[in-house]
Amino acid sequence: MTLLVALVTPEREIWSGSAGLVIAKTIDGDIGILTGHAPVIGVLTPGSLVRILQTEEDDVVAAVTGGFLSVADDRVSVLAAEADLGSEVDVQAVRSELDRLQAESGTVAPTAAAEPSGVVYARALLRAAGQSD
Numbered sequence: 001m002t003l004l005v006a007l008v009t010p011e012r013e014i015w016s017g018s019a020g021l022v023i024a025k026t027i028d029g030d031i032g033i034l035t036g037h038a039p040v041i042g043v044l045t046p047g048s049l050v051r052i053l054q055t056e057e058d059d060v061v062a063a064v065t066g067g068f069l070s071v072a073d074d075r076v077s078v079l080a081a082e083a084d085l086g087s088e089v090d091v092q093a094v095r096s097e098l099d100r101l102q103a104e105s106g107t108v109a110p111t112a113a114a115e116p117s118g119v120v121y122a123r124a125l126l127r128a129a130g131q132s133d
Helices: 091-105 117-128
Strands: 003-008 013-019 021-026 029-033 040-044 048-053 059-064 067-072 075-080 083-085
Touching: 003 021, 003 048, 013 048, 013 059, 013 083, 021 040, 021 075, 048 117, 059 075, 059 117, 083 117, 091 117
Parallel strands: 003 075
Antiparallel strands: 003 013, 021 029, 021 048, 040 067, 048 059, 059 083, 067 075
């Protein structure tokens, strides 16, 4: 059996398909979803990653600004305010945007709680693309 997964934003469907495992970070901690998981609704942590593992070698990684995760009957819905697949991230553009946002806020490495939401999301985009910030 597999999970049916949909990652959507108000503007569009980012990704959908089947997977063996979904891992997300909620405000209550990390959650891993396998087939047969009990129904659950979770609030996604802003600036976190959602990993959708199709096979051991093939996975989808997306950055999310926040949102919700819903699980029921082997269906996983990730409803994000904004999300982007790591494979589609323009790393150079995100690094430039991160530099600009940090310059505007006057901080380079504040605590995560004090960072502007744009900085938090830019860092998540870089992590989704496999880059460090």
